Structure formats: structure tokens, C-alpha cells
Amino acid sequence: MAxxxxxxLLPDSARxxxxxxxxxGGVRSDDLVAEFGTPLFxxxxxxxxxxxxxxxxxxxxxVAYATKAFLCKAMAxxxxxxxxxLDVATGGEMQIxxxxxxxxxxxxxxxxxxxxxxxxxxxxxxVGRIVxxxxxxxxxxxSIHARTGQVATVLLRVTPGxxxxxxxxxxxxxxxxxxxxxxxxxxxxxAVERAVASPALDLRGIHAHIGSQVFRLDSxxxxxxxxxxxxxxLALAELSIGGGLGVAYVEGEETLPIAAWGEIxxxxxxxxxxxxxxxxxxxxxxxxxxxxxxxEVGTVKELEGIRTYVSVDGGMSDNPRPVLYGSGYEVFLPRxxxxxxxxxxxxxxxxxxxxxxLVREAAVPVDIAVGDxxxxxVTGAYGHSLGSNYNKVLRPAVVFVREGEARLVIRxxxxxxxxxxxxx
Numbered sequence: 001m002a003x004x005x006x007x008x009l010l011p012d013s014a015r016x017x018x019x020x021x022x023x024x025g026g027v028r029s030d031d032l033v034a035e036f037g038t039p040l041f042x043x044x045x046x047x048x049x050x051x052x053x054x055x056x057x058x059x060x061x062x063v064a065y066a067t068k069a070f071l072c073k074a075m076a077x078x079x080x081x082x083x084x085x086l087d088v089a090t091g092g093e094m095q096i097x098x099x100x101x102x103x104x105x106x107x108x109x110x111x112x113x114x115x116x117x118x119x120x121x122x123x124x125x126x127v128g129r130i131v132x133x134x135x136x137x138x139x140x141x142x143s144i145h146a147r148t149g150q151v152a153t154v155l156l157r158v159t160p161g162x163x164x165x166x167x168x169x170x171x172x173x174x175x176x177x178x179x180x181x182x183x184x185x186x187x188x189x190x191a192v193e194r195a196v197a198s199p200a201l202d203l204r205g206i207h208a209h210i211g212s213q214v215f216r217l218d219s220x221x222x223x224x225x226x227x228x229x230x231x232x233x234l235a236l237a238e239l240s241i242g243g244g245l246g247v248a249y250v251e252g253e254e255t256l257p258i259a260a261w262g263e264i265x266x267x268x269x270x271x272x273x274x275x276x277x278x279x280x281x282x283x284x285x286x287x288x289x290x291x292x293x294x295x296e297v298g299t300v301k302e303l304e305g306i307r308t309y310v311s312v313d314g315g316m317s318d319n320p321r322p323v324l325y326g327s328g329y330e331v332f333l334p335r336x337x338x339x340x341x342x343x344x345x346x347x348x349x350x351x352x353x354x355x356x357x358l359v360r361e362a363a364v365p366v367d368i369a370v371g372d373x374x375x376x377x378v379t380g381a382y383g384h385s386l387g388s389n390y391n392k393v394l395r396p397a398v399v400f401v402r403e404g405e406a407r408l409v410i411r412x413x414x415x416x417x418x419x420x421x422x423x424x
Contacts (some may be wrong), residue, residue: 001340001341001342002339002340002341002342002363003183004252004280004332004337004339004340004341005251005330005331005332005337005341005377006251006330008192008248008255008397009045009248009249009250009251009377009378010024010289010292010326010377011024011025011042011047011289011290011291011331011377012044012046012047012274012290012293012294013025013026013035013044013046013047014044014292014337015077016334016338017338018336020335020336020337020339021334021335022042022292022332022337022375022412023160023190023402023406024042024044024292024335024401025042025044025045025046025400025403025404025406026401026402026403026404026405027401027405028406029294029334029335029375029382030040030229030334030335030373031374031406032333032399032401032406033252033294033296033373035406036077036312036372036397036398036399036406036412037406038127038294038295038296038313038396039249039294039295039312039313039314039318040294040397040398040399041291041292041293041318041379041380041383041384041397041398041400041410042176042291042292042293042294042399043287043290043380043398043409044290044291044401044402045078045400045401045402045407046398046402047083047290048078048079048083048286048287048290048380049078049082050073051258051285051286051287051290052065052078052079052082052083052084052286053082053083053116053240053283054257054258054259055084055262055280055282055285056082056083057259058258058259058261058262058266058280059262059266059278059279059280059329060259060264060277061083062085062238063082063084063085063280063282064084064086064087064108064279064280064281064285064398065086065087065281065282065283065286066086066087066282066283067086067087067088067089067093067096067097067283067285068078068087068093068244068281068283068288068289068382068385069283069284069288069380069381069382070094070291070380070381070382070383070384071096071097071383071385072154072410073096073099073100073409073411074097074100074400075287075406075409075410076096076097076100076102076151077101078242079100079286080100080101080103080106083370084254085107085108085128085143086102086106086107086108086256087107087108087281087283088107088108088109088110089109089110089111089279089300090118091117091118091121093352094107094109094118094121094122094125094127096304098170098319101379102215104126104127104128104409105117105126105127105128105286105378106128107122107123107127107128107129108127108128108129108130108131108155108281109127109129110129110131110133110157110379112133112134112179112180113134113376113393114133114137114140114142116131119140119141119144119152120144121183122152123144123148123150123152124139124150127402128153129153129154129155129204130152130153130154130155130156130190130351131156131157131207131240132152132154132155132156132157132195132201133157133179133180133181134181135191135194136197136203138191138194138198138275139198139286141151141169141198141200141201141309142200143155144200145177145199145200147422148199149406150200151201151202152200152201152202153199153201153206154195154202154203154206154353155179155203155204155205155206155207155240156180156188156191156195156203156205156206156207157179157180157181157189157207157208157209157239158180158181158182158183158191158207158208158224158227158230158371159163159177159179159180159181159182159183159188159208159232160210160222160226160227161182161183161184161226162209165211169354178294179209180194180207180208182226182313183230185231187228188230192234192337193247195346204236204237204238205231205236205237205238205239205276205277205279206227206230206231206234206236206238206239206240207239207240207241207242208223208227208240208241208242209241209243209244209281209361210223210242210244212231212249213244213284215244217256217261217416219380220241220244220261220264220265220268220287221268222269222283223241224241224265224272224274225268226237226274227241227269227271227272227274228269228272229272229277231270231274232273232274232275236276236277237276237277237332237374237400237413238280239269239274239276239277239278239279240279240281241269241278241279242264242279242280242281243280243281243282243283243285244259244284245261245282245284245285246284247284247288247289247378247381248287248378249288249327249328249330250287250328250329250330251330253311255285255289256334256363258282259302261282261285262280265278265280266278281368284380284381284382286381287325287380287381288378289377289380290378290379290380291293291378291379291380291383292375292376292377292379293314293318293319293376293379293383293396294334294373294375294377295312295313295314295373295374295375296312296313296371296372296373296374297310297311297368297369297370297371297372297373297374298309298311298312298313298350298370299366299370300345300369300370307344307345307346308343308344308345308346309345310345310346310347310348310362310364310368310374311347311348311349312348312349312350312358312374313351314330314349314350314358314393315348315350315351315356315393316348316349316351316353316355316356316358316388316390317349317359317387317388317389317390317391317394317395318383318384318396319358319376319379319383319387320388321382321383321384321386322357322359323355323356323357326388328360328361329331329358329359329361329362329376329378329379330362330363330376330377330378331359331362331363331364331374331375331376332360332364332374332375332377333346333364333365333368333372333373333374333375334373334375335373336365337375339365340365341363341364341365341381342362342363342365343364343365343366343368344361344362344363345362345364345368346359346360346361347359347362347376348372349389350391350393351359351390351393352391354382355373355401357377358376360401370398372408375378384396384398384410389404389413389418392418394412394413394415394417394418395410395412395413397410397411397412398410
């Protein structure tokens with residue numbers, strides 16, 4: 001029999017009220033739903049701020065929040081206020097960060113296929129770093145320079161050939177990757193020579209990222225050793241090891257603190273003789289456990305001798321990670337957040353797909369019923385950002401909670417929003 005959902009998976013401010021109701025940021029879950037509806041992403045603002053401060057303390061000025069994990073104007077502004085740079089991977093992410101009044105020089109532009117328009121936008125606005133990913137991209141930057149004279153301050157992304165021991169869709173450091181210049185084949189060396197010779201590029205450093213949701217610290221150590229061997233002779237000012245720190249999603253997993261990860265990475269780099277400034281780009285470890293998602297149970301379907309299905313009013317459109325990666329989650333009922341969970345059910349969404357499964361084997365209280373609120377913790381990263389309008393389901397609202405107050409930062413979509421770009 002499963003016990004209560006582990007508090008370690010909940011946002012820092014999570015508490016259980018006297019009547020059993022979950023509170024986050026001093027606000028009751030049922031009050032949040034009464035005001036904002038379901039599904040609903042609920043972020044603990046102080047939790048987000050604490051993780052940003054931890055990253056800055058671990059790596060210093062230059063550490064960047066990887067906005068692909070979760071981005072809106074409020075999040076961009078928060079990360080900037082706490083001293084982080086912002087890693088943006090597209091023109092759209094860049095636009096949101098700029099709209100939040102984040103100075104362009106605090107942005108790092110990523111992407112394996114940046115368009116000429118995105119590169120022009122970055123140069124025109126004065127983005128601090130562009131992480132160059134291919135020779136085609138160097139061609140584009142040189143074509144812009146030929147027309148405008150603009151010089152791009154760049155890092156070169158290299159693939160160190162390190163196995164990250166994570167899902168193949170989020171492993172990026174192996175030689176067989178769409179990202180970067182491969183070290184083992186000599187392509188990375190050729191890219192450095194091209195960048196140094198190009199009047200369009202100011203080569204500031206080297207960048208690598210071995211993957212996401214990485215728990216094996218020896219992977220980071222191995223990457224540091226390869227990067228040191230490659231970058232030390234170049235005597236460049238910066239070396240970014242990217243992000244990828246794993247986060248606990250289910251009972252039995254353990255999240256390594258950002259501070260400990262930073263110490264391990266920096267020690268490994270220093271032991272390998274790195275004298276450059278060491279940079280990093282945490283995203284999931286900033287945002288993931290800061291949030292929960294609240295749903296309403298719409299049906300409880302008991303198939304005798306087979307299983308019980310619990311359907312909620314969201315699903316793969318607000319959390320596609322289980323479908324994409326087979327990711328596991330815990331669930332619980334906010335009305336009895338501290339209760340045991342002896343009943344095994346399958347939690348599914350409302351989409352017209354048998355694969356629309358949020359939790360394949362979920363533990364819940366035996367009295368779960370239609371109309372209950374159901375919560376999944378650790379949904380602050382890659383839920384909203386990977387979301388869609390599949391089946392024309394409306395994207396949920398997002399609220400930040402702090403000191404007993406709730407602030408709507410992304411409103412719920414309406415049916416009119418679905419028609420806004422549909423010209424008929």
C-alpha cells in the first residue's frame with residue numbers, strides 16, 4: 001500500500017491544512033480552483049526564486065536559466081531579477097524574454113537550425129551570446145556581416161561523445177546527434193579554425209550539453225574531461241557545460257541539489273585544468289518541482305478484473321512527457337494530501353487517444369470520486385512548454401502563489417483564441 005505522496009516531491013511551501021487540504025504558497029488548492037478553474041498549473045514563486053539564487057551562487061554571473069523548461073514573461077522577469085541570464089532556443093523565446101524587459105545582453109541564443117531572421121533579430125537587439133551549432137550557421141552569420149558589418153559574439157557547441165544514460169530523445173552528447181560539432185571526428189577543430197578566421201565571429205568559448213534528466217554524475221565528469229582536453233589549448237574565456245541535472249518525479253528517486261551539482265562540475269573542470277569561466281544552463285532543476293497541476297476527475301470507470309480508469313479534464317495536451325518519454329508521476333487528492341493511497345488506478349486524459357495516459361499505475365485513496373481534485377506534482381518543467389491544442393483542448397491557466405496570494409501569469413485560453421489565427 002502506498003503511503004502519502006512524499007513531501008520532497010512537492011513545492012517548498014507545500015503544507016497540509018488542518019482539514020487535510022493541500023496548500024501551496026499559503027493558498028488552498030480548492031480556493032485556487034474555485035477562482036481559476038482546472039486544469040491549472042500552480043507555481044510556488046519562492047521555490048523558483050530559491051533555485052535561481054542557488055544556481056547563481058553555484059556558478060556565478062553568467063549562469064543561464066534554460067527557458068525551454070518553462071517560459072512566460074513573469075518567469076523571464078523572475079529569473080532575471082534573481083541574477084540569471086536566459087537561454088533562449090528560438091525567436092519566439094527570445095521575443096518573450098525581451099518583452100519581459102530582460103536586457104538582450106543577458107540572453108544566450110541556442111538552436112540547431114537558427115533561421116537568418118532569428119540571427120538578424122539577435123544581432124539587431126544585441127543578444128549577448130549566440131551558440132553556433134553548424135557550418136551553415138557560420139555561413140548565415142557571415143552573410144549578415146557582409147551586409148551590415150555586425151559581429152556575433154559566439155560559443156561553439158561541440159558534441160563530446162559522452163553517453164548521458166537518459167532517454168534517447170533527450171540525450172544530446174553522443175556523437176550521433178543533430179546538435180553541435182563532433183570532437184572525435186575533428187569537425188569541432190575545423191569549426192574553431194573557421195570561427196577564429198572569420199571576421200563575422202568573435203569566438204568567446206565552447207559549449208556542450210550531454211542531455212536532460214541525467215542522474216549519473218560520472219557523465220558530467222566525463223564530459224568535463226573531454227571538454228577540457230579540447231578547449232584548454234584554445235585559451236578561450238568561457239566554457240559552458242549546459243544543463244541536464246536530473247529531477248525526482250516519483251517516490252524513490254532523489255534530486256541532487258543545484259549547489260552540489262555545481263560543485264561536482266566545477267571541481268571536475270578545475271581538476272582537468274580548465275581556467276575559463278565555467279557556465280551552466282539549468283532549466284528543469286529550477287522549475288520542475290516548483291509546480292503541481294490540478295485536475296478535476298470526470299469519470300471513474302471500473303473494469304472488473306482488469307483495472308480502474310480515472311479520467312481527468314486534461315491529459316497529453318498539458319503534459320505530453322508520459323507519452324513522449326514514458327515518464328512516471330505520482331498523483332494524490334489535494335483534499336486529503338496526507339492520506340495513504342492504497343488503490344491502484346490508471347489516470348488518463350480526455351483526448352481521443354488510447355495512449356493519452358498521465359500515470360499508468362497511480363496510487364490513490366479508495367474513496368476517489370467524480371468531482372474530486374487530483375494533483376500531479378513535479379510538473380513545472382516541460383508541461384506547459386510542451387503543451388498543445390490537440391483535439392482543440394484549451395491550454396490551462398498558470399498561477400504563481402506566494403505568501404497567501406495567487407497571481408495569474410498566463411490566462412486560460414478561450415474558444416475565441418482557437419479561432420484567432422484561423423482565417424476560414
